[in-house]
Amino acid sequence: MASPRSPQGQSAHQVRSLSRQNHVTNTAGLAPGYLQANLLILPSRYAEDFHNLCLRNPVSCPLLGLTSKGNPHTIYPSTCIQEKDFDLRTDCPKYRIYKDGKYLESRTDLLNLWTDDYVGFLIGCSFSFEDALSETGLKPKHQITGTMVSMYKTCIPLLASGIFKGGTCIVSMRPYRAEDVERVRDVTRPYLATHGEPVDWGWDALERLGIRDIESPDFGERQDFEEDEVPVFWACGVTPQMAIESAGDRIEGLVFAHEPGHMLITDFTVKDLESLGKPRYN
């Protein structure tokens, strides 16, 4: 089967093969041009609630693909991951194991834990719109300074779906000059499947989002602001993981996710992003 190849480096398939052999430590910068995905794997009885959670909250939880029950070899839609020897249990570089909503341990594969009752979900992450920002001269500050993006809990409700209820959205924050905000919105707007345009911006957004202290992010590292800069907030792929944690012991059985920074590489490219997240009519 033909494997798409990035002009600058490894193909998505190559990185997945290297991950399977445990030769990959983290995926930042690997297989440039290909979309990387957050991963969540749940017992099937919670799959419909989680699927609907994604469909009801597509900006926080943009669904790129999913497995059928018990099948770790095929992702739908088929364009998401194309080769037939794909294995969801090995082809992500590192996995996190959760029990009762709490982190238990990390592993390099799920071969001994997977059962034919599991369903896997691939969820878009923000890497791609950050590339687009950099290419138009709007490189995010945390990339310039080599720090982690700031993330905050908000009061924006994650719209309930079955057992996933009472959750709120996590946002990531990038400082930009006030005069650049409309351009930042324009550049990120097309990328519906990787959180799209900001959900809010400006200093008065803090009150609307219920963020008390911009200096104290809940995750990641604090960012400095120049005098003419304001915070710009995007929906964040940590949200679905927090939804699992807040479901806690309402979930019986183990839940699996990717290890932060150790993403699953898909065969979707930045070019596919323009159509992802939009319905097809035929």
Added chain:
Amino acid sequence: MASPRSPQGQSAHQVRSLSRQNHVTNTAGLAPGYLQANLLILPSRYAEDFHNLCLRNPVSCPLLGLTSKGNPHTIYPSTCIQEKDFDLRTDCPKYRIYKDGKYLESRTDLLNLWTDDYVGFLIGCSFSFEDALSETGLKPKHQITGTMVSMYKTCIPLLASGIFKGGTCIVSMRPYRAEDVERVRDVTRPYLATHGEPVDWGWDALERLGIRDIESPDFGERQDFEEDEVPVFWACGVTPQMAIESAGDRIEGLVFAHEPGHMLITDFTVKDLESLGKPRYN
């Protein structure tokens, strides 16, 4: 072309034909079993922002179908409205005209106002899940008392899309006994394209939603509560109309909508609802 027919009464096509001839005053109870749609028609330069607004906020703005630019005869997907002589300018019983985000006047057709620059959007409404609730012995109180459902402005942000920014969500409210809430959630959960399950419930939801006084709805009529009843809140189809109003004079040119209660009848049936709002993989 075959026209789907409701077993209990007129077909969707028949109601649209009667609407075209101005023989329909309002559509409550007409063409039972068929989905009725909220209507919004905008100049094409705002169509992509509005389309993305629906895709980013699918619980408040569940998109059932749309036209291509300037074509009032065809709705995509083609299953939404099937006959070839359909005309979006005449087949809704009554239309509202907006200018600069303000109501201007109502008309029975748009023939003299339509230009080849307009794009129309059909958005799901709550009629169908109310039928499902009634059929399982959970008839909404406003239907029992013959009043209008209560609607409230909330502090939940409508996630920004281009010119549509700074808006918040409207919710509808139906009182239910606390012990029935989980059943109410279960019954409405499948109907993703008509707002789906509640967004919040219980007396402590008022603070989360920013609703100060349950006795004073912003739209519709107040509802009485028995001692064991709590408010249950759903996303509401008034939200997209409020988004247009709050965009105000950022929109140049006239905007059209249905007259409240005078909906556009689609060929989608309650049975289609189970798949609407869910992606198809093929």
